[in-house]
Amino acid sequence: MMRRAAMAMALLAAFVLLTIPSGAASEETGWAELFNGKDLSGWTAMNEGKFEVRDKLLCVGGGTGWLRSDQLYDDFVLEFEVRPLKDNFDSGVFFRAGLGGKPWPEKNYCVNLRSNQWGALLADGERLTKTKQAAAPVGQWTKWVLTVEGKKGSLLMDGKTVWETDELEPGRGLVGIQAENSEFEFRNIRIKEVGHLNLLTGEAPTGSHFTTIVGAKGVWTLRPDGVLECRNKPGQATGGWIGTKTDDWANFDLKLEFNVPPDGNSGVFIRRPIKGDGAYEGMEIQVIDDDAKVFGKLQPWQHCGSIYREVVPAVRATRKAGTWQSMEIVADKNIVRVCINGVEIVNADLDKYTTATTRAKALKDRPRQGYIGLQNHGSGIEYRNIRVKRLPD
Template sequence: MDTFLTKKRFFVFSLLLTLLVLMPCLYAQEDSVTPVPRPDKWWQERFQSNQERIQQGNVDVLFIGDSITHGWDNVGKNTWDEYYADRNVVNLGFSGDQTQHVLWRLENLKWGNVQPKLSMIMIGTNNCHHHTGEQIALGIEKIIDKLHTLFPDMKILLLAIFPRADVSQDKLNIIAEANKRIAEIPKTKPFVHFYDIGAEFLDENGTLPKTIMPDLLHPNAKGYEIWASAVEPKIAELLGEYTPENPPVGFVPLFNGVDLTGWKGLVADPIKRAKMSPEELAAAQQKADEEMRAHWKVVDGVLCYDGQGNSLCTGRDYEDYELLVDWKIEANGDSGIYLRGTPQVQIWDNKDGIGSGGLYNNEKNSSKPLVFADKPVGEWNRFFIRIIGDRVTVYLNDKLVVNKTVLENYWDRSQPLFPSGSIELQHHHSPLWFRNIYIREIPRGDGWKKLFNGKDLTGWQAFGGNIDCWKAEKGMLVTEGGEGCGWLATAEEYGDFELELEFRLPPGGNSGVFIRAPKEGNPAFEGSEIQILDDYSDQYKDLKPWQFCGSVYATVAPSRRVTRPAGEWQKYHISCVGSKVKVSLNGIQIIDADLNEHLDKIKDHPGLKRTSGFIGLQNHGTRLEFRNLRIRPL
């Protein structure tokens, strides 16, 4: 018995001693700042694959992270191709990694002569099972220090750890503490830019939906779209891709940096404008435009306002969109951005500690910004504004100041916000400066797909001639006209659909959008044509009503004339359901027709009976530019 007890005690003692010996190893394995590799075969193979890609050179951007970053290779692949395929990005995301694993990879990769311009880091969520918030932050900071040692000129976009809802609250508290600490890193490391986009994944109630992260941790395809869209303006800025000639992916310039093309003077408010006759509105617009030209000027690429006159507004209306705009004011300055003609995202030099960005005129919903994010008076500030439905989100200088808040209808509080309207730069009797104004329209409804990828003619074919006079140019689909050139048709046929596109005409330009057209014959009559025309040109002064821009050519005249001058971008929204055709030009519906009511023209226009066919773009001998072509089959 004594021998058995002695042996038992010896075994327990030996076990405790072994554990004491192993504890430093176990601790080292869980140290967030000590580089540690992982033994998994796939992990070693992916590391080698990264090494081979880096050895090829031509590396401009690094994405660093765990499985969430790794997912760009599969679930996020389509979005990756849209945003990053042409940017020489290397994906250094490894499923399951923690900060210590990233450190090992950075230390052991052979970097050669590559000199990345930018690194985007999103790491730390897996550490929450083993480390405190402070330890996670220390691990992230050590990653940053290692990158800066390797590439001193590289900029770093540091993302807050994304929200998740698959762990206990104590783990979420650890992540929140880590995010709080890493948000302070740029104060001592100016090459680091911290950006918390976590709210982008949450609904208006602050809940993480499974429609974006099905397992409440990893984004699905929609989640990767949200990620890319949220960081794109910042990535473009840090890569120097932030000019009217080279805007952020998906955005187009509202201000060309040269003149006031695409803008007009403000006439009254939306309700009063709607009550004006076409003649009254035209006269008021002429006067407003004269006032605009007197007080709004472009100086060295900056849109300048002298403090007199009235507000400036876009040449056409917009529905849902993301808007980027830089602004600057002087002491006691005051202004704002009107969305859909409605006040406003506030701009001001406020002395009471309430900064810019709030929805100032709200009464029932929040009107103040969440945080003070203004730069000192006289310095440039940047808004990132999103409006979807009646809810508005605003980032000011990369900080969230308005989160999915309802914008109230200031002009008639008994009514919801207008579904569309102009974007206005508010005058408030003080000098103002604006630059870098870009917009990305967000189509309403699901099921939209791009018809043009912005890079080549994939998905298109030419009928009635060759395709050589059509090309992709700076994100636009362009034709120079010329003999032997065919009309451009989609590869697929469509029946019922919604179609959106933007076009830009030169003076005297002429073209059209063919709908439900067959391969053979004149597509304007074997199918139907929505007219595109510079109908202000003197050569078209004797037009018949059914020839104006926006008409269903030779069939239905537009209800009103809403075309913009040649050289400005204009937008079509075309809907075809059965025999019903609706056309909106520049945000205003001008056609609501039933083609069955025009069958008296069927002899010359057999296309009136067609229920499906190709979507086409007409070559009519002049240069034409198209962009943002997308369709939603119904």
Template sequence: MQSNVRINAGVKLLGLCLISLFLTNAPVQAAEPAAGTALFNGRDLSGWVNVNGAPDTWQVQDGTIVCTGEPRCFLRTDRMYENYVLELEWRHEKPGGNSGLFFHADALPQIGAPYPRAIEAQLFDDDHGSLFGIRGASLVPLTDPDKKGSTARARALEKRCKPAGQWNQYVLTTKDGTVELAVNGKVVTRAKQTSLVKGFIGLQAEHTEVHFRNIRIRELPSSNPPPEKIAQSDEGFVSLFDGVSFAGWKHLPGHKGHWVAHDGEIHYDGKAESKKRTDRDLWTKDEFGDFILIADWRLPVEPELKPHPIVLFNGDFLMQEDNPRKRVTRPHLDAGDSGIYLRGSTRAQLNIWSQVLGSGEINGYRTDKTMPPEVRRACIPIKNADRPLGQWNRFEITMRGDRVTVVLNGTTVITEAQLPGIPARGPIALQHHNDPVEFRNLYIKELK
């Protein structure tokens, strides 16, 4: 009798093992998970924000989000999430596909980058399942730690993704800064102490086509994190540049081949052709009144020493004693010159340059000796906040009435400078100044 019991128990155990093995290796089904709320309705991108991609970068086809991969950019949820279990399915169309799942992400990209500060779950063919921080975010790996790169990375204990063309499932659980990722039914990656614990959920475009579907979330109780653990919120900024074209800009015939849109960046060689000087600048089609403008820029050429004038506290140039018409200069590294025009006014030019004075200077008003002294002085940056030549910088420009405030790389350099006579509304322009310059991450929020 005892022998028969042991045989029956063994048969049952063997059966359970076979069932478990079958379930572990069974293909991922398209059926909805038993719990959670759908983040994607299968029909359109309601609830999602195309942050910095072209209109056709993210499309819905047959219940699937189809990403072309161009330009590099991201699609994110329209609200933040903290503790949760997230399920989604994804597939690459061709071998070598690359993408990522962002979580605890900022609303906008970091300076000079196509992506936000976030934690990423990798969707790369050769490195699927790894977890790491990007653009200033961080974590502590718990599985197969890799610290060879610029950021610590938790790598998957085994590769479980299927070949291109087949669907894979990720189940991501994040709670109080601890994360685990299951790939096709098995937890393979763990990490702790994520630098952010609340933020947006995003999907990454990175040069290859990728598809997503069955995106669901089950929220867990909040832990009421402190502000420093919460990502940058959505403040209502709208992109002025789709990353691949000049839709929304007056791209004139003389601009062709000179003002070029490529992979999320505007490249200008400084050689636009037009008899009219202002037709060499790149102007928006729309006009704006009061607004906050975000613009990333850099001067990409190799700097060289050139003579630079010296600006006095009152806005005048220092002139030679024996020749009052000639400026005093000193050698300084120079990588070129450009600027941003506000409300259609070439006088309201925020300088982008290599001068000791620093970028953000409002040149047309600072040099106008008919302006009151206090107006001219207010147009001089209180500090040079430029990053080293060749690196990306970020302007945050606030225009209210005839007053403008300029924040450069997080430092306020111009505070409510008055610009008498500036139009109430007008377009915005990226300036031609004969030198190469690059722009990206152009966002605007109109103020009431």
């Protein structure tokens, strides 16, 4: 957060509506592209698998390992197209996968893409459902639709049901593509999360928007490409924040992507009131360039993903500034968890933080509901794909 003295002067109580230009929402709302056809942004290669982008295709070139998403998912619809390039092929698509294990995740579900088990469902490597589906010929594209919600799951290939099950274990995990000494190509990979509300487009169920702006005016812009950009003009006062229309956000799963510039600084406010300093009256999850020199040596509680001034990240999971990264914040009663790029870095029980300071109450005594907001710290910041799902009280 790195407060400047001028910031207090900038927190003026000005409220306006964020204008959303036409074209900001996709024609089919709720879908997010997992593969952009240009590079492996949003993915992390694990172990010895070979992955590259060629001719707008995600190519699996052999080796043993997997390519994992930088975001965790629980309930979703996943679409992808795939084709094998050589005989006796073997690959798979993981879901609800963990990070541990080598060469593949130890805990996972997997849509098997092996030539003699085409489309079968595996659980931790063991077959959960059988399939009579004939494998696609080498070089032929097939389209798959995987639907996962709670204990239930189903798989379609080219519009035909491959399997249905009610034996899944509910939970969150990573999506991934397996490399197992075979060559494959993937394209048109996209996902729609079940139950999440897009705060930028106001998609179902409530039609809410990110519309409350406090502080400097005219700095927040929602571009036609769906990116929420904060840029201060030269000489313009910095400070303030943009937030949800309502302050009833108590227990939720918040997901977003951020692009912080070199030496950049911002933050995600949770459970904050309309007045006061969000980092102390509510909570701020820090968004910052961890390698910035302009701030001097950062304290551990200032690093990206920290609960500012209170909870230190267990590990560093950030990447170089100027690249898109993912963040997930789960606020569930007294528990707050933070993941960056698919890695959990904070898991805090607020009830155990009992020490107050001259500026702030102890975490255990801070509000358990309020606004969700994004901080304008003056350095510029970009956010996109901001989604939230309410959790049970």
